[in-house]
Amino acid sequence: MVTQESKASATDSVGLVTPQLFHFDEPLLLRSGKSLPAYDLMVETYGELNAARSNAILICHALSGDHHAAGYHSDSDRKPGWWDTAIGPGKAIDTNKFYVVALNNLGGCAGSTGPTSINPETGKPYGPDFPVVTVRDWVKSQKRLMSRLGIEKWAAVVGGSLGGMQVQRWAISYPECVANAVCIASAPKLSAQNIAFNEVARYSITSDPNFHNGRYLEHDTYPKQGLMLARMVGHITYLSDSAMRAKFGNASSQLESTTRGNLGRDLRSGNLSFGLNIDFEVESYLHYQGERFSSNFDANSYLLMTKALDYFDPSVDYGNDLSKAFESSDCRFFLVSFSTDWRFPPERSRELVETLLKAGREVSYLEVDADQGHDAFLMPIPRYINALRGFLDNAYEELCHAS
């Protein structure tokens, strides 16, 4: 039996980690025109910064991620950080080679300044008064963190989904600060369908009577049902149809082999209820996911994250020509997409590849056959993980030669 303690002490785990809070006093002017007078960023680091300060990798998180990307906070932790499959000694993002930095973004709810923080102007939680933050704002705040850590150039900036948007923004806004950009399961901007799903999530939250126009903390409550619904919708879009068929079709797969394939129709109790109860395993799973998420995430943060997704479109400052945005970028790009990801399908990554080539950039691109949909970017899929390792190993060799 593998105990928790042995998990944290496994040779490929970063082990027990302690988040650090960094305070920034200089006001941060945001894209909206508003300003944060001061803010905190919650940060974790894994591995050692080398003497040349050249081996740092920044990890940018997606919608519901945070600074806890790898390892364990205590021996009793059930689960490691959200990207422990990729980060650790000897792993693809190898902490024997790299100094890895992960942070909770502004507006989040895991320790960095966000809607649950106290607004110095009122003495109450910001709540809905926390300003809308954009990917550009996040990258600006990450740049200050970089300076604080004494790093002048990231060996790589790495992120999936919304994290991949931050990677793009780094390459555009601070070309001198990025040696390699790894953008996974992402897109140069959302489509109408993406925005539509985000709006359903937002409306789920804001129409919950416990939302109280975002001031639910002051009412000592929170919009749990709305957050559950938002996550249930989201979760469907993270999984592929085929992943759901496989996940919820084990019991019937033998029976169904006479027709074409398994459709994921396993029943929870073996019989239909002929009532409005939950009948199918997939329904039960969605409720479980919604329940778990809504107990741990701040609703105002969720709203902010979805707006950052919707707003991201770096081409708007370049006459809607994205290739112009990347013209002054000076890093190698590595892009990955997954065949069954219908939230950010391979086509969106190919758009970005073409745009980068048009801008004269160096870009490698891998399209991975994977059943897991958008969620594949978090999975230990060998072809994907090995390619990521290969790209970063090259980056490491280059920086060793440079020093």
Place this chain on the structure above:
Amino acid sequence: MVTQESKASATDSVGLVTPQLFHFDEPLLLRSGKSLPAYDLMVETYGELNAARSNAILICHALSGDHHAAGYHSDSDRKPGWWDTAIGPGKAIDTNKFYVVALNNLGGCAGSTGPTSINPETGKPYGPDFPVVTVRDWVKSQKRLMSRLGIEKWAAVVGGSLGGMQVQRWAISYPECVANAVCIASAPKLSAQNIAFNEVARYSITSDPNFHNGRYLEHDTYPKQGLMLARMVGHITYLSDSAMRAKFGNASSQLESTTRGNLGRDLRSGNLSFGLNIDFEVESYLHYQGERFSSNFDANSYLLMTKALDYFDPSVDYGNDLSKAFESSDCRFFLVSFSTDWRFPPERSRELVETLLKAGREVSYLEVDADQGHDAFLMPIPRYINALRGFLDNAYEELCHAS
């Protein structure tokens, strides 16, 4: 200017129509084991039944449809019935040739017995006590309507989506009563992803505090927000990504021509709000659709319709071998699917085609290239409408020769 009156009197319109209520006194034993002691069906008919009573076509409606499939109820009607593009004099379902019968299904909310009807046992609306009805139950009730109309065999049973499931059930349960089966944009059963979206819709409704366990009418209220959300999610799945890009990307299509294609990111006001307001046209459209629908549809009916969708799987009584279910069918089948329909994609229709061929059935199948997603089945797409016309014209000639 085309006035309403001239619309109803257009030569290809069935014109002004009056629904008829048919009362059935014989109890209907349902699939669940429960029974409806008596029930009403709201029906519209277009065209004339011939002397041989051989030219009748049954139209089966989808989730939110009803008996009002064509024509106008009054000169002031803004819109005709839901399938007016296909039904009328000289149209694909030609009322000069056929006697067309459309009804509101049991459990619906447009006049047939359903949750808003009075439960004779309590003197109050059925509400949540209305029994769960299945596609099989609907077809059983439609069979009684058929007898009442003095029809022994339908020239054709026609339906799209959930309507197509009723078409399949007719061919299985009453093979002697169907000459032709037209099954459009449908599937032999839902996949886990389909069920998941339905469960999100149901949870939206049931978690609305105005739902009151389904007894909202007794509380003089209704779960409007929940129904709105359910419809917003549904609407995204009826449209394709490409249809949404085209629909919400007009203003920017010129600007975006420098990158690849239009993503449907038109802004409502031209500027981002940097708040939690509605920014994009697609959001505004979704709210409009949700608002309109939630003002006209009963929440308990919506729940019942989604359960009927989830439960449909005629193979379960045939050892999960659907081809066995169709072995005694005795009609010609015509199936249509649409390239961008991701709710019931072409693959699901191809499964059905293969199953029908395995069962030794005669089947024609058309896969239509169309941008409109699942909604395409309601659209006047020439290739689709002409094929439907061709199939039914052949059916008509056959019945003329037979008589």
